[in-house]
Amino acid sequence: MSSALWFSLVGAALVAIALYGVFAEHHPLRRLIALNMMASGVFLVLIGLARQLPGRVPDPVPHAMVLTGIVVAVSATAFALALLRRLSRVQQEEG
C-alpha cells in the first residue's frame, strides 16, 4: 500500500469519526470542531488523490482546492463562533 492511499484511508476514517461526532454531540462548539475535523478528512482524501499520479510531481489542482477549502472553512468557523457568542449573550440577557 502506498503512503498516499494510506493517508487517503485515514482521511476517510476521519470523515466517518467526525460524522459520528456531528450527530452524537449536542454542544454547538463540539459540533463545530467535528465539522472542522471532517473538513480535514476530506482534504486528506484530496491530497492523497493528488499523489496518485504517475511521476514524482503531485497534481497541483487538489492542492489549490484544499487551500481554498481551508480559507472557506476558517471563515465559516470564525463566523459560527461569532454567532455562538451572540446567541449565548442573548440567552443570558433573556434569562
Place this chain on the structure above:
Amino acid sequence: MISPVLLFDLLLGLSLLWLAWRTLAAHTLFEACVSFIVFGLLMALSWVRLDAPDVALAEAAVGAGLTGVLLLGALERAERARVEAAPGPWWRRGAGLSALLLFLLLAAALITLPPRPPLPLQEALPLAAAEHPVTAVLLDFRAWDTLLESAVLVLAVVAAWSLERSVSPPRPAPVCSEVLRSLVRLLLPFSILSAGYLLWRGGHAPGGAFQAGTVLAAAGILLLLSDLRRPFDLRRGYWPLALLSGLLLFIAVALGTLGYGGTALDYPPGGGAALVLLLELGLTVTIALAFIALFSSGRSRGDE
C-alpha cells in the same frame, strides 16, 4: 523488516485517528479545543509527508495557530451557552452505524479508484503567470475560484459585523504582564519579515498570499491581546477599504482584462506576473484584516 518511513506514516495516521476520537470524547470544551490544536499540528506533518508543502504551511498557520486562538477566544461564552438536550442512545447507535457505512463506502471507493487521465499541465505551465504550479493554479488557471474565495472572506466579516448590536469601540485588553509585552515586541518584526518572505516565495516556491496573510493576522491578534496598541475598530476610517482591497482588486483585474482582451482574468502577455503579484498583495491584506476582524468581532464594549 518495515522501513522507518512506512512506520512513521503508519504511526502518524494512527495518532491522527486516535486524537480525533479523543477530541470528540473530551470531557470539557477546553480539552476538546486543546486536542484539536494538537490535531492540527499532526495534520501539518501529514501534509508534509504527502508532498504538499503549500498546504502544510497553511495548516501550520491555521490549524496550529489561528483556529486555536479563535476557539479559545470563544470558549468563555461557549461554556455559558444553553444547548439542546443530548441525543438518546438509539440516535447514537444510528450515528455510529452510518459512520461505519460511510467509512466502508469511502474505503472501497478509494481502493478501487481507476487511474485518471492527467491534466495537460506540462504544456500549460510555461504559459502561466507564475512558476510554482500551485500558485499558477490558484492565481491563473483557477483564479476565478480565488476571486470568490476572497468574497467568502469578506462576507464572513460582514456576517460577523451584522450580528453586533452597537458600533462601539472594541474593549481594551485587560492589563497584561511585561513578559508578554516584550515577547510581542520581539516577535512583531519577525512576523512581518516572514510574511513578506512567504509572499515573495509564493511566485516560484511553496508559500503565497494565504500563508503570508495568516502570519500577519497572527501578529495583529497578538497586538490586540497584549495592550501595546489601543484597540482599533476595523469598521471605521479607511480600514474597510483595506479589508476589501483583495476583493476589489480582483474584481478590477477581472473587469480590466474583460475590457482589454474580452476574457475575464486572461492576463495580457507579459503583464501576468505583475498582475499576479498585485493580486497576491491585495489578498494578503484582505486575509490578514479579515482574520483580525473575525477574531475581534463580538468583543465590543457594548457587547461584553
Place this chain on the structure above:
Amino acid sequence: MSEVLFIAALLLLLTILAGLWRVLRGPAPADRMLAVQLFGTSGVGILLLLAEAMDERALRDVALLFALLAVLGVVAFVRWRAGAAQ
C-alpha cells in the same frame, strides 16, 4: 542517511504521543497547554529532520511558521484564563 533521519523523526513523534497522555490526563488546564507547547517544539524538530530526509527546502519554512505561531496559542490561553479569573 535518510533512514537515520526518519528514525529520529519517528522518535520525536513518539515523544509527542507520550506528551499526548499529559494533554489528555491534565489534570490542570496549564498542564495541557504546556504539553501542547512541547509539541510545537517537537514538531519543529520533526519538520527539520523531514526537510533533510525528503530533500524539500520548503519544509524549513513550515518549521519557521510553527515556531512563530505556537506563541499565539499560549497567549490566547493566558488571556482566556485571565478572562475566566476576572
Place this chain on the structure above:
Amino acid sequence: MSEALVVLMVLLPLLLAGMLLLAPGGWRQRMGLSATLLSVAPLPPLLWSVWHSGVVEVALGGWQPPLGIALRADGLALLLLTLTALIALPLGLHAGPWFRAHATVGGRGGEWFWPLWLFLWSSLNLLFLAADLFNAYVGLELGGLAAVALVALGGGRDALQAALRYLLLALFASMLYLLGVALLYGAGGTLDLALLGGRLESGVASRAALVLITLGLSLKGALVPFHFWLPPAHATAPAPVSALLSALVVKAPLVLLLRIWFELFVPLGFGAAGEVLTLLGVVAILWGSLQALRQQRIKPLVAWSTVAQLGYLFLVFAIATGLAWSATLLHLTAHALAKAALFLAAGNIVLALGDDRLSSLRGASHGMPLTFFTVGLAGVSLMGLPPSGGFVAKWLLLQAALEQGRWLPVVAILAGSLLAAAYLFPLLRHALTGTLKPTGESAGRSLPLRLELPPLLLALLALLLGVLASWPLALLKPAMPVVLS
C-alpha cells in the same frame, strides 16, 4: 460581448456589495435599491443573445477545461437568472420600507440587509451558471454564509438559534458534497461537468460520489427527512429574507443536483436510485402539507408549505422524461414567485397586526385588502388552480406521471393540491370573516402602498406564468439533458 455579460451577472452584485460596505450605514439603505436595479442590467441583453444564438460558454482566464473553469449560460441558467431578477426587483422595492417599518417596532438589520443580499445574489447567479463542480462548491459556501447571516438579522434568540443550526447543517452538507466532488475528480481527472460526463465509468467511486453529492445537496434542498432545519430558519427570519430563502436559496442546490444527476449519473446507469428520491418527494408533499395544516402561526405555516412544495421537485428523479423535467422547472419557477409573494404578504400582515397567530387575523382584511388579495392570488398558484403557473406545472407533471404509469406521484400531486387548499384556506377564512379585534399597540395599522404592491406584483407574475408558460418552456427545451430529449 455576451461572454462579458455572463461574467457581469456574478461580478456586478459582488462589486456593488463591496461599494455598499464602504458607504455609511444610512446610505446603504438609500442605495440598496439602485444597486439591485443595476445588478439586473446585464440580464436583458444576455437573454436576448441566448434566445437568438444559443448557449454562451465562457472559459475564464482563457484556460479551457479541464484546466480552467467554465461558466455556461444555457436556457436553464437563463430561466433561473431571470427568475432571480424578477423576484429581486419587487423584493428590493419592499425591503426598504419593510426594514424601516420594522425598525419602528424595535427591529434592526436594515443597513446589513443590502450587502448581504447582494452577496447572496452573486452566489445564486454563480450556482446557476457554474459548469465546474468545485466552483459550485465555493458558490454553495458563499450563498450558505450569506443566507445564515440574513436569518440572523432576525436578532432574537430563536432567530440566532435557527441561524446557528442552519450554518452547522450547511457546512456539513457542503463537506459531503465536496467529498463526492473529490471522488469524481479522482476518477475522471477533471472538475468540468460536461467533460466528466464523457470520462466517468460506472464503479464504486462514482457510486459513492452519487450517494455523497445527492445527500449533501438534498440536505441543503430540505428534502424530507432532511427538512428539520427549514421551518425554524424560514419562520424566524425577517420577511424579505424568508421570501428569498423559500423562493430561491433552497432551489439553487436542487438545480445543481438536477444538472449533475441527469448529465452525469443517469448516463452512468444509476437512474434507478432516483426511485428513493421520488419516494421521499412524495413523503415530503404529504408530510409538509399535514404539518402546515397543524400550524397556528402564519409564518411557520408558510414555511411548512415550502417543505411540501419542494417535494414536487423530486418527483422527476423517477419519472425521468423530458416532459417531467420541464414541468419540474416550471413548478420551481411558479412556486418561487408565489411563495415570495406569500412570505412578503405574511410579513406585512405580521407587521400590521403585531401578532402572527392565525386567530388574530379575524377581520383583518378590512384594513389591508390588497395584501389579502395577494394571499388569495398566491394561494391559487400554490394550490395549482387555473390559470396560474402552478396549475400548468402540476398539470404537465401529472401528465408525465400518467404517461409513465406512476400512480404514487399522481396520487401525491392530487392530494398535495387538496391539502394546499386546506392549509391556505384558514389564512383567508379568518381574515374575511368577523371584525378586527385590536390586540397590542401596532394593531390595525394601515400599510403603505410600497409594502402592499410588490407582493401583489409577484403574485400576478405567478398567475401570468400560466398564460405565458410557453416562453420558459421554449427556453428550457434546448437546455434539456441529452438523456431526456
